[in-house]
Amino acid sequence: MILEIDELNFGRYTPAQLAAVRPSLKRLADITRRNLRLLDSVLGIKGEDSALRGKYELVRAELAEARTQIENTRHDLATAHAWIEQLQGRLASIEDDEEDKLYRSVGLAATAHTVVVAAARRALLQHYHPDRRPPEKKAAATASFQAVCAAFERIKELRE
Numbered sequence: 001m002i003l004e005i006d007e008l009n010f011g012r013y014t015p016a017q018l019a020a021v022r023p024s025l026k027r028l029a030d031i032t033r034r035n036l037r038l039l040d041s042v043l044g045i046k047g048e049d050s051a052l053r054g055k056y057e058l059v060r061a062e063l064a065e066a067r068t069q070i071e072n073t074r075h076d077l078a079t080a081h082a083w084i085e086q087l088q089g090r091l092a093s094i095e096d097d098e099e100d101k102l103y104r105s106v107g108l109a110a111t112a113h114t115v116v117v118a119a120a121r122r123a124l125l126q127h128y129h130p131d132r133r134p135p136e137k138k139a140a141a142t143a144s145f146q147a148v149c150a151a152f153e154r155i156k157e158l159r160e
Helices: 015-043 050-095 098-105 114-128 135-159
Strands: none
């Protein structure tokens, strides 16, 4: 898109038109500045503080690049926050699942193979059996044993 831009009369163009030609105008300005410096050197005209001006332009370009990177980082951060919230919601829905809680209460995953469930049942019932505890700890062991029995009975019902 080519626009004829009069000096200081940008009002007749839409922001979209101006935004579209901005990169081209910026490139044209850079080329013009370079050509003027070359012309000055050919004519033998020394520009005042040309080194300082060059540093200024370099710093200005770096600042523009840093601003762009900041905006990109902000966008990436917002996207990451959205993903984190979505994943936390999914994780909460998974953790709230009653079946998963049941399996986790006996140290298993819901996807555990039947052989693993049977082995875990035998091991936990043997571990919590009240007859393997001293008399003063039998009451607590009985409660734990009954909880494990109930959990494995519920798992058996779910798997049928």
